[in-house]
Amino acid sequence: MNTSNPRSQLFWLFQICGWLVYAILTELMIKVPSNEPWAIHIPHLIIDTCFGFLITLFLRKVFTYLSLLEFKLKVALHIVVVISATLIWTQIKWVTLQWFYGNFWLPMSWFDFGTWTSASLTMLSTWTAFYYGIKIYLDNLEQTQKAAEATHLAKESQLKMLRYQLNPHFMFNSINAICTLILKKESLEAVKMLEKLCDLLRHSLYTDPLEKVTIKEEIAILRTYLDIEKCRFADKLSVNISVEEGCSELLIPSMLIQPLVENALKHGMAADKTMAITIVIEKSKNTLIIKVSDTGKGFTHNESTKRGIGLANCEQRLKLIYGKAQRIEKGNHSSGGAWVCMTLPINGLNK
Numbered sequence: 001m002n003t004s005n006p007r008s009q010l011f012w013l014f015q016i017c018g019w020l021v022y023a024i025l026t027e028l029m030i031k032v033p034s035n036e037p038w039a040i041h042i043p044h045l046i047i048d049t050c051f052g053f054l055i056t057l058f059l060r061k062v063f064t065y066l067s068l069l070e071f072k073l074k075v076a077l078h079i080v081v082v083i084s085a086t087l088i089w090t091q092i093k094w095v096t097l098q099w100f101y102g103n104f105w106l107p108m109s110w111f112d113f114g115t116w117t118s119a120s121l122t123m124l125s126t127w128t129a130f131y132y133g134i135k136i137y138l139d140n141l142e143q144t145q146k147a148a149e150a151t152h153l154a155k156e157s158q159l160k161m162l163r164y165q166l167n168p169h170f171m172f173n174s175i176n177a178i179c180t181l182i183l184k185k186e187s188l189e190a191v192k193m194l195e196k197l198c199d200l201l202r203h204s205l206y207t208d209p210l211e212k213v214t215i216k217e218e219i220a221i222l223r224t225y226l227d228i229e230k231c232r233f234a235d236k237l238s239v240n241i242s243v244e245e246g247c248s249e250l251l252i253p254s255m256l257i258q259p260l261v262e263n264a265l266k267h268g269m270a271a272d273k274t275m276a277i278t279i280v281i282e283k284s285k286n287t288l289i290i291k292v293s294d295t296g297k298g299f300t301h302n303e304s305t306k307r308g309i310g311l312a313n314c315e316q317r318l319k320l321i322y323g324k325a326q327r328i329e330k331g332n333h334s335s336g337g338a339w340v341c342m343t344l345p346i347n348g349l350n351k
Helices: 006-031 038-066 071-100 110-183 187-206 215-236 258-268 310-325
Strands: 212-214 237-243 251-253 275-284 287-294 327-332 338-345
Touching (some): 006 110, 071 110, 215 251, 258 275, 258 338
Antiparallel strands (some): 275 287, 327 338
16 A cells, blocks of 8 residues: 555545445445345445455556546546446455355346446446546646745745845945045045945845845844945935834845835935935834835936836835735925835734
């Protein structure tokens, strides 16, 4: 008995339970009402059930072979095989019953042949129908699972690609800023930036791109990034971060907020002007709201202007992770500057 896989285990479970049910029903509905002696009908019931059990195991083997043939031939051979098995099983049941009554051979009447063969054919046809019904169901379930796994792997691969896309983009900007400080001979500030950059690089290398982090952790790494940027912009940049009570332990995709802040600095900062960036994280009913706003240039009316890869990256990541349950909006303040608002479902954000 091969039980090395779940499908085989399921077959043996149904096979054994099914024939036990057959034996019980035959006993209650046929043997007991017929008033056969116990010394005859119990052994005959056991033989009847055992041969039915073995014949259906043979049918399973034959059906596996027939599955390789073309459809019309397969159907015809199935009918032939089931009818042949029916006749063999009927004869076994009849002959063994005659032996128990002491008759070496007693021909069947046409009535007996019809009733016994009909009963056998009904049982084997029912077994065949259940066999193929369960097989088709399991095949469809397996195909569905394979498709779901393939979709999941493709989604994971795309998420990894999007997450890793942020690393070289951010690293290039940071290293470029350090080089600028070195050229300006501001070595102390350059060293500070380099230390912060090492912390960010360590975080990037040791954080699984598919793993979510708490808002508290995301804000901590965001502050490290902002410390680097403050070395570049000094008094020209001010940042205010507000996290509503109860939000700190909620989970979000790693490095979700940082690229939005980076884009605000890269595309919103005007020369010789100060800029304030405000990050507000709060809950509203069943949603988490993350809003990043600035007092910079704002979005242009040209739709092709995406403010770099940051916003597009966030949109794609959120769509892959949360589907239609998320929403990301953007716009300009009437007083100047841009804002981006991400709305995420609370369910699935908890640890």
